[in-house]
Amino acid sequence: MLSHLPILQVIVPLLAAPACLLLDRARAAWLFACMASFISVVISGLLVFQVHQFGVLSYSLGGWDAPWGIEYRIDLLSAYVLLIVSGIGALMILAADTAIRIEIPSERQPLFYVLYLLCLAGLLGIVATGDIFNVFVFLEISSLATYALIAQGRDRRALWAAYQYLIVGTIGATFILIGIGFLYSLTGTLNMQDLANRLPALESSATAFTAFAFLMVGVCLKLALFPLHLWLPNAYAYAPSIVTAFLAATATKVAVYLLIRFHFSVFGVGFAASVLPLHSIFLVLGLVGVFVASLVAIQQPNVKRLFAYSSVAQIGYMIIGIGIGTVTGLQATLLHLFNHALMKGALFLALAAIVFRFGSADIRHFAGLGQRMPWTMAIIVIGGLSLIGVPGTVGFISKWYLILAAFERDWWPLIIAVLLGSLLAVIYIWRLIEVAYFREGEGESRGEAPLSLLIPTAILALANIYFGIDTRLPVYLSDSAAQMLFGGGP
Amino acid sequence: MLPELYNYWVVIVLMMIGFYIVIVQGNLIKKLIGLNIFQTSVFIFYISVGKVEGGSAPILAEGVSVYSNPLPHVLILTAIVVGIATMALALALVVRIKNAYGTVEEEELQERDLRC
Amino acid sequence: MLAGIYGLLSASFFVSMDAVDVAFTEAAVGAGVFPLLMLTALTVAGRYEQTVHRRPRAAFFLVLVTGALMIVGTLDMPAFGSLDAPAHTHVAARYIELSPTEIGIPNMVTSVLADYRAFDTLGEVVVVFTAVVGVLIMLTPGEQRQQPSPANAVETMRSHMILRVVSKMLIPLMLLFALYVQFHGEYGPGGGFQAGVIFAAAIILYAMLFGLVKAQAAIKPSILRLLAAFGVLLYGGVGVVSFLTGVNYLDYSRLATDPVVGRHIGIFSIELGVGITVAAAMILIFYAFAGYATGRAEAE
Amino acid sequence: MLADIVAVLSSACLLLGAFLIISGAVGVLRFPDFFTRMHAAGVTETLATTLILLGLMLLAGWSIMSFKLLLILLFILITSPVASHALTKAALHGKLQPLVDEKNER
Amino acid sequence: MLIACAVAILVVMVMAIIRALLGPTIYDRILAVNLFGTKTVLLIAVIGFLFGRPDFLDIALVYALINFISVVGVLRYFEYSHREEGGSL
DSSP states (O other): OGGGHHHHHHHHHHHHHHHHHHHOOHHHHHHHHHHHHHHHHHHHHHHHHHHHHHOOEEEEGGGOOTTTSOEEEEOHHHHHHHHHHHHHHHHHHHHHHHHTTTTSOGGGHHHHHHHHHHHHHHHHHHHHBOBHHHHHHHHHHHHHHHHHHHTTSSSTHHHHHHHHHHHHHHHHHHHHHHHHHHHHHHHSOOBHHHHHHHGGGGTTOHHHHHHHHHHHHHHHHHHTOGGGOTHHHHHHHHSOHHHHHHHHHHHHHHHHHHHHIIIIIISOHHHHHHHSOHHHHHHHHHHHHHHHHHHHHHTOSBHHHHHHHHHHHHHHHHHHHHHHOSHHHHHHHHHHHHHHHHHHHHHHHHHHHHHHHHSSOBGGGGTTHHHHSHHHHHHHHHHHHHHHTOTTSHHHHHHHHHHHHHHHTTOHHHHHHHHHHHHHHHHHHHHHHHHHHHSOOOSOOOOOOOHHHHHHHHHHHHHHHHHHHOOHHHHHHHHHHHHHHHTTOO | OHHHHHHHHHHHHHHHHHHHHHHHOOBHHHHHHHHHHHHHHHHHHHHHHHOOTTOBOSBOOTTOOOBOOHHHHHHHHHHHHHHHHHHHHHHHHHHHHHHHHSOOBHHHHHHHHHHO | OHHHHHHHHHHHHHHHTTOHHHHHHHHHIIIIIHHHHHHHHHHHHOOOOOOOOOSHHHHHHHHHHHHHHHHHHHHTSOOTTOTTOHHHHTHHHHHHHHHHHHTOOSBHHHHIIIIITHHHHHHHHHHHHHHHHHHHHHHSOOSOOOOOOHHHHHHTTTTOHHHHHHHHHHHHHHHHHHHHHHHHTTTSSOOHHHHHHHHHHHHHHHHHHHOHHHHHHHSOHHHHHHHHHHHHHHHHHHHHHHHHTTSOTTOGGGSSSSHHHHHHHHHHHHHHHHHHHHHHHHHHHHHHHHHHHHHHHHHO | OHHHHHHHHHHHHHHHHHHHHHHHHHHHHHOSSHHHHHHHHHHHHHHHHHHHHHHHHHHHOSSHHHHHHHHHHHHHHHHHHHHHHHHHHHHHHTTOOSSOSSOOOO | OHHHHHHHHHHHHHHHHHHHHHOSSHHHHHHHHHHHHHHHHHHHHHHHHHHTOTTHHHHHHHHHHHHHHHHHHHHHHHHHHHHHHHHHO
8 A cells, every 4th residue: 555655645635525525514524624634644744754765756647657647756845845735734624613614604614625625635636746737637626626715705805806816827727738738749748757858958949948938937827926926915815714824835835846846857957047047037036026025014904914915925035045046045945835834824824713703804903912812822923933034933944044045155135135024024023913912902802712723723833933943854855855856856 | 931830820819819808808707708718729729739740530440540649639628628617617706706796897896895 | 609609610620630529528618518607607797898998008018928929939849730740759659559459449539538647537527526516615505595486497488389399309319419428438539528518418408498496306406416526436436446456546457357358447437437527517517507596686 | 323323412412502501691691680681591501401411421321420410410400490490589579670671779 | 522512611601700790689699600500510520521530420419419509598598688687677
């Protein structure tokens, strides 16, 4: 059975979804979904171990070898991202039962879990597969589930946000499809490994360039990279809180993974550099993204929206890491992938608790929250500090590596810019803390969020601190993954 | 060069028409039609890639030696299904938007959002 | 309105490009499902025309750039239809040469779809499933579970006596034809998806002519839900069975003692799964839209 | 000998069918109002379709293809008049007057 | 012979599109679309013979079916919307 792990990783949530539909009772569906997601965490843990032990795992579906059939290919990078996605997915679903109770009418709840599992399976499928067309299919599974999930927000603007996301997401997916078409017409294969072997000979071809451009733009639309980010704040702000937490912690990570995968594994590091200054473009877009999004975030009255913009800014950091173009830079990106998932997961889950109490995440409700919901607020403070990059939290580690990478290249302006960006984060986090601790709340004092919501949040918050101090696991994984990507794959 | 590639270019023109509609149209449903055109033209693009001069449909038959490439057909079958699934979901969203806002025009939607 | 023609047109294009299976699907989808969906949505959303063009210049520029980029991209592509393009010589060549003996069925599209790239097809079925769940979660009426009143339903197309009588004759034929397409997919164009769509179309025709209530009484939504999930599970289950026989996921070769026979069984069952899910999903989607429309009309 | 006759017959059928559909289309394009257009389309359609499909059937000979063609033929013969009928009826209900001097917009 | 027939059908299809674009009433458009549909069925059948691949006949059959359903759907929609307009007036 162990040899089947790569496929089980995706199949378990994928098949659990229709089975979940058959249950038709919210509680049963929830338990079932929990079970499926925990199994997938275990599988991803085993996968990391196996990859660490034996190197790249390749699994040919249907028994057809690589270029003919579809191949699942798990290397360190994908195992790492699989672990992040499945881990966050499982924690979120623990909290989901309580969180959606007030946000989604009861007869829709079983369907909610079905969609949640499908979304999870789609994301896992994108990461695990080694076939670019399969990426497209699973991308669409997760996207369709996401659109429907976002539309479940109680505000009617959730519908509008979901529609916008749908249009943008479909355009992005179609762009990716066009890119795949060009690649196929050029090479005659869809397998990533095979493509990587065949593309270097075609480096000067305009078709390869176009394919690259379309893939990049398509992924960046999904990624919400700065100028293409307009769908994200709305979608995050109006979606049900648990969905926001899940998406913020996983969906963009998977998009970053795809970017790295296409950029490094399929086309090879040298490709982009030879035809266009992609790295400089990434650097500039990343930096502008950090600043613009942080500045907008400072002015947001809705805290969910505030953190959504902050997500755009954090994506900017990840892109900067890629843009630096060194092993350390990429390592910083990968670390931030992990760390950002932890902190945004914690923050948005804490917001879910606040929404559970007050019905919205408006900053008004934060007044006096330090006394009224001490635990939730403490978690927000931890997440916020991590977002800023205070030593002792995970945020510090990724910023540290980012600065290290810039330092290696002697890019002082970049270091200063990153520090300035953190300063902006200080401003918007401080705003929250000030309101929560130093302003008297009006109205009666209300209690803490229910434990079922608080515990997963606390786990994430503790993970923020734990991995900020004991950095061995993520650093090791990201370091070897980054080395592997620059080494052109093992 | 031109006669060898004209097929692709026609497809590209079609594709861009669809893309333009998606961006410019204010009506949500028409936007979706544009999206559909955009997607379908991508399908045609794929099928053009799969065409082989003098080839025949990829179903085994006696007396036929050259077949068109079946792989793009398979991919596009999948893509069509994905496309129609997306459409169904999008239309469901539009229906709900109409119910919640009373309009399917982008500008009016934004106005009504600002008012509340 | 023109979308229907567009669907027809693109399908005839596919025919000329030898893509029989694709044409088949596009015929069913582009000319049938898509306009039907569009119309039911329009019923709810209303035909509200307004031609406001916003920032056309910037959009035009963007489109122009994208188009130009694509044209640049085509410049280095192999000439249209050329035999020795890499697209035809690498992977596809094997499909054409070996699939008749390896899989043992004449339709190469089916063999690639259901065997070499079976996992993509599983993904495709799941996409349909996702869409139907998404539509259901959005259009399931909340608290006020209203029954469309029978009066409303009877009124639907009562004036079209001939239409109804003739359709009554045609619907069984259509169902029969759907079954033919389902099981003939290995030899000719067709397969689970197309069959599912035709099957669903027949039921939808019934629902349109005789009212939603009658159709729902004949084929209950709850059963359809079960079937939609069952189809996916059947497909995935075949994969799990191949686990148990000791080979990789979706490898059918050990489903029978003779690998070719095993592949036949595998392809047959997954096509059945596809057909069931697609038919159930399409009917459910139609029910959801139509039910929403009538429900709303009564609320007003 | 027989083959020749069949070939000639099928060609004749095909050509006649082609002529008929073109005349029908010209009618649809040129006639002044909806009901006359309907007439042009509906009348030519059945005969032309029959002829063309008959021609193809003769060409195909006695096989499964002929059967399928026959099926298509039957199908069109059933549905096309029904569709025309339904359409006309709908148009009448939709307050579209036949034989008017000016075209009546809806 | 077949080619002549195919060309004729194509010409008719173009005419149908022109009628559909011109309108003027919605019923004209439906009529044109219907015409277009049946001609597509014929075209596919003829092309199938032209290429010597009779598999195309299945598609023609599907077309005949789907076209009918589409027309019924369109009709239903317009009757429905008329009724709604009538009700609100």
